[in-house]
Amino acid sequence: MLADVSFWVLGIVAVLSGFAVFRLNSMARVTFALLASFLAVAGLVVLLGLGYLGVVTALMMVIEMVVMAVFMIMYMMNPAGLMPMSMYHNKAGSMAISVGTFAVLAVGILLTDWPVRRGVPAPAQTYQLGLALMGGQMLTMMTLGVTLFATIVATVVLSTGRGRYDRYGDDLAAPRADDPAGGGVG
Amino acid sequence: MDTGDRMALPLWWVPLLPVLLIVVTAGVVAVDEAAAARARGAREGLLGSAVVPLREGARLLVGQRRRTVAADSVLWRIGGATLPVAALLAAAVVPLGSRPVADLTDGVVWFNAMEVLAWAAVWMVGWGANSALSLVGGYRFVAQGLAYELPHMFALITAALAAGSLRVTDIVAAQQDLWFVVIMPVAFVAYLVSAVAMAFWGPFDAAVGRDLAGGAAAELSGVDRLVFAGGRWLLLVVAVAMAVPLFLGGGAGPWLPAWGWVAVKAGALLTSVLWLRRRFPTVRMDRFTEVSWVVLVPLTVAQALVVALVVLGRGM
Amino acid sequence: MDLTGWLLRVAARRPHALVVAVPGETGLRLAVEMELGRRGWPVADSPAGADLLVVAGTPGPELAAVAETVWAQLPAPRARVDVAGDSDLSRAFDAGERELADAALQRHVVATPEAALPHAAVTDHRAVHDIAAAPESGGAGHGMAMEPGMAGGHGMHSGHGGMEGMEMPGGVPMADLGEDRDGLRLDALHVALGPVLPDWPAGLVLRVVLQGDVVVDAEAEVLDGGAGPSFWAEPRRRAGAGEPVSVGDVARRAAARHLDGLARFLGVAAWTDPADRARRWRDAVLAGEPTGQVGAPVRDLITRVERSRTLRWLIRGVPAGECEVAGLLAARLAALRAALALLDDPRPATDVDLRALDDAVITPAGLAAALVGAELAAARLVVAALDPHLRTPVEEARSHGHR
Amino acid sequence: MVQFGPVGVLLLVGVVLVVLVYGLSAFLAVARPVVDAVAFGGGLPPVEHAFSRFHVRWYPVTMVFLAFDMEMLFMYPWTLVVTRVGAPAVIEMFLFLAILLAGVAYAWREGALRWT
Structure with a gap:
């Protein structure tokens, strides 16, 4: 009973705030409407009995949406929607795609003949998840590590205007970096 | 490895938790006020300091609210209200004695997720007012989050690693023989530093700094200010109190009941945090970010490695 | 039972005060700070957090207008205390407290809320053009399609290409694009800082252009045409006029001046404990306490500030014009030490070279130039480290003429 | 649940x-x-709305943070299985962290952790 109520409340919040992303004019509100939608989805994941995944979704999404707000506001004109102007490109198209996807998925969910659950889920899912991650193949983690390393290097190369040669001189011999603003170390 | 809630307090504790937290917080405010009065050379006396939180509460409760021109009121108010609610939810997994209000299997992750809500909350409060100084304050806090969050997560993970569990009561149980602070002093210090930074309490209070005329809180008055400032204090109390089950053995100790030891340990930690605030000027993030990434993160990773080796050694 | 009235009375015992300092009336500011400290009333950072507006001195027309704006920003319960040279501070503050506790009055005061956004916003608009001539952006430069057919007809936005003819909330325009040292074109926000900020030089207004929180351009002015004769230089002036003034008199005032500067610098750096102490000993020095009483604690304070690694690390490499913030602080501490050594010197001031006690003098233009390129927090530190007694160009020329 | x-x-x-x-x-x-109070900047009314394209100087830090933060997703479950899996889990995780820290060191040298 309580689970049903929670399910419907969270579901409606997720859909409505997801829809609000298209309706709001302010970049800040759009981002946090998306965050509200993600948080509701995280609640639904918890309802499914996947505690770790739900909580970690909330954790990651809060961080990521705040970072996204920073970037949206940095680059989009009229970030607070003070001017009555639309900030969307191809609003009708994107709306059609998202509403269409939602409808297809919802219909699919309703029409599928879901099998009845046999057995019970493993008692300690987080533990199982850890085993799955660490289970035997070191390759997964190493590939991931190198990928993330490449991501860090690539973003640094792409996003910083001044590299080490600008900071320490052509022969990298300067004892202190020459930066417009000082830092904490070195 | 069971998933039940065997250790949780009965449900009627849920409404008691906020009351308890508010009382403790008022006490902490009073102690801080007494310390401030001493530095000023004023002779306010303990009683004078004790009524300060009440006077402040009364003042903000009757105070007039205000809305600035073209403010984003929705985000502004939601941001302010998020702070106390997030602190309260984070407190759910802190054992008050030997049992928490909610004994989650992934309690540590839950705690982390709730406190990270402060990122969104402070930024929204800073943004909402449509005021340059408050906006800068909000952004300062996001920069601060980017600096403190990784050492914070590593500190949490190190404690969980030593116990082999993400459940806070298991972490306490794993410290029966030896408090974790002994085998992970670096993680303990990193945790306290990041807990203070998360509650944007000094010396990490640049987001609401005097140089910005109050920063993110510059335009808040009346009950809005009460909720924001109260939420900040609650967050500080909860974040610091969480160090007790994570590193200081929870309610373990002779003579006193478990809740007594939790209170003593948390009180000692809070006092030292209040004292430290008076020892340092505000740390700006253009300085601290590099320190955090280049010094604190490798140190906490090394600490996790040491603890991992201890755990391996114990397993053999 | 009138619960609101009761709560008002409870709260009125500890109001938060916002002080508007009038240039040239430093003595009154110190008296107000002392009285607030004596009562244990906290100093507010901003109008939103204040209940009591204290105007320390008789403001000129420009500062009086600012005081009005700030007063309109104060939420109820609120009271205003204007103190002049001959006011009985204690009585004025008592009256303020009574006013705050008076529920009927507070309800009446706010029954007619001032229109908080006056035409001032429009008249002040010139600032945008005065400073950093608004960048040449046009609608095309934004790269965003705007829907046509907006409400038009507000002529005041001329010069703001992107927003031309669009009605903005409050009649205030939005920031416009500007070049950036990173090669990005993002908004350059025009902000007027001061004159009512915590630990801020009296009457100083800094019109800055911010990109993010970095000051890309700045312009400084002092309201009502400058600070007039400095309170801190008063014994010097009397000595110059031929009155019998001892070295001790000059040194005492100089020590108080440097303690005040130190307190304000530490206040901006938010190191409250030593800042409070510096304020306390400043008052003691001004009150004429004997050297035996104040010498040792002030020297302890100096040592504590000098030895703080954190403070050194925080102000390391922050440029302030020709020198650095760290250098300014060291100079202030050295001058304070020198003044302490001379507190009881009975020789006539005219016989001794006292330049070691002097303060850095800077013109508004020099101050503004020192801030360009600084992050906002660093800019605040620079202003506080200089803590300038600002003189207008006219005054500056006159003082040079005297030499 | x-x-x-x-x-x-x-x-x-x-x-x-x-x-x-x-x-x-x-x-x-x-x-x-009160509604429509002017924003506070020191006493003079604002000349422009503060809502603007706010240039954060630490955007490279956010990117490095997001990359590093992903790893935490794996580290929480990892803590539970160290005793069970033993040394391989520890070696694997800390090699992974070492690679990421090398990325951080690179970012530091390039000045990405500064307010450029």
């Missing part, structure tokens, strides 16, 4: 408390809210 019950109730209690405080203040406040 059952164990989240108290948390859900606590969320409700928290929200109700905040609403109560607001309601109490609406009842007790000495005056109705």
